[in-house]
Amino acid sequence: WAGTRQPGKAGTAATLVNVATSWAGFASSGHRYRYGVIDIATTTAATTKVEVVNQVRLHDEYLLGIAEMSSSWPAAALQAQVLASRTYALARYGSGTARALCACHVDDGGGPYYDQVFAGWVKESGASGTLWRAAVTSTLTNSTTALAILSGGKPITAYYFAASGGATQNSQDVWVSSLAYAKSIDDHWSLDPSVPWSTWLPRLRTQAAVALAFGLADVVRIDLSSRTVAGGVSTATAWSSSGASASIRGETLRSRLSLPSTWVWRAVETASADAATSAVRASQASTSTSTLILLAPIDSPALIAVASNLSVQKGWPLLLTSSAGLPAVTSAELVRRKATRVYIVGTPSEIPDAVLTEVSNIVGIVSRYSGANDTEMSVNIAANVLARPVGTPVMVASASDPVSATLAGAAAAASGRALVLVPGAAVAVASASVTAFLAAALPSQTYVVGPTSSIADTVLSAMTTGVRVVGSDVPGTSMGVLATLGQIPPGHVILATETGTTSGMLAAPGVPVMVVGTSLSAIATTWLQGGVNSLTVGADVSLAVVTAARRA
DSSP states (O other), rough: OOOOOOOOOOOOEEEEEEEEEEEHHSSTTTOOOSEEEEEEOOSSTTSSSSEEEEEEEEEIHHHHBBBBBOSSSHHHHHHHHHHHHHHHHHHHHOOOBBTTTTBBBBEEESSSSOOOOOOOOOHHTTTTHHHHHHHHHHHHHHHOOBBEEEEEEEEEOOOSOOOOOBBOOOOHHHHHSSTTTOOOOOOGGGGSSHHHHHHHOOOOOOOHHHHHHOOOOOOEEEEEEESSSSSEEEEEEEOOTOEEEEEEHHHHHHHTTTTTTTOOOEEEEESSSSSHHHHHHHHHHOOOOOOOEEEEEEEEEHHHHHHHHHHHHTTTOOOEEEETTHHHHHHHHHHHHHHHHEEEETTTSOOOOHHHHHHHHHHHHHEEEOOHHHHHHHHHHHIIOOOOTTTOOEEEEEETTTHHHHHHHHHHHHOEEEEEEETTTSSSSOOOHHHHHHHOOOSSOOESSSSTTSHHHHHEEEEEEEEOOOOSSSHHHHHHHHHOOOOOSSEEEEEOGGHHHHHHHSSSTTOOEEEESSSHHHHHHHHHHOOEEEEEEEEOOOOOHHHHHHHH
């Protein structure tokens, strides 16, 4: 419907806009109407359905009933909402005659077109309604004219939203046409935690639902790295187990999987750079209620790897200490957990008896695992404490190669394997205790992690099922270790630099580690696309790498 009416001043006229509401909405106490004319009739599209249409002046009466924003918000925000709502309605009015499904130009937001929420007199007469009326009035230039947003002399289609995700999208990235007034701009205000849609929780979708979205039999890998200027998914590509692939637009992916937006990427949490603090935070985040605690030396990454593996498989929290004394954060966590027993994973030179005394003043019982050195201690723990079933694969690393030990330890924890340390590269044999352990454990595979500079070929050759896992660099070695876990990646992985592997592992116990450099390699990208949905990121990983990993 389109027409004119006398707005109260002789000789002036204002455009009317029809607003349709459902009969239920019209009958409810939450909908009252003061202005204009009410029509109740069936529509040509649905002759058995009654539509209630309120004919009101667009430039003021209609705006007074818009309930898209709380009336208590700042005046500038209210005025911006008025301008957007008026312009949106003008664009709808200017597009042609009233729409058949509702006999209206705009509906009340409840369907069938889901335009703008129109509550009528309830908005103006409700809480802070005078502020909303003031915002509407402030945008009027006279009794028949008001401010609107134009492009090329015409009202724009003023789409608005609760939150943008940090930036608006180019119109052509969402629909097809490139609109001069709909370009991507920064909107970091939408990321403020006070904004309800600043984040949205992960949506779980079944394999069948994802396969159907891409038109494939199944999906084993999804590439989401094709992004719009703003950062939303532009094109998503998926592969099936048979090698078939399919690509769909980001908006199609959002629609078919019923997602709030195309802002789809891996969740991320940042690890603390301080190892002792990382261990305490992991303990506090753990669901374990165990009062049995492991204590490892902060200066021995290899033993931390052994202790971390034990911690995950036994469900005992792991804390760290220095040789000079018990850190305050560690001491506080022992008290908080009401620890009843602490197991020391470290030799007297790594954790002196003086530290044991400090611990015993807090905890009733303190025990040290036996072992003259790190190798002997790792074997004792693997054989007598973990006691994995015969045939379980074993991870092997050098006691003098902290990065390889951390990679091996994280993989062992993630897969339920034992971890043993062998002496440094200067030693040509694994040691009698390691050999005896392997002979008794009969592992189906012995993964020896690290280059010949850390574990000699003679050590490897003495292992019946031994296979060296090493790459051209540390990131390459980490990918080799991840490959030992099987074809299906875990849902969570740690991103760390070569110098930050230990802190990364401590921040997320039981999660495998991917070492990265200044960029994300193609093989790492492909591996992430196979099913990794969340990341723990070391404090020293560059933002560029984190962004690439989240968006891969």
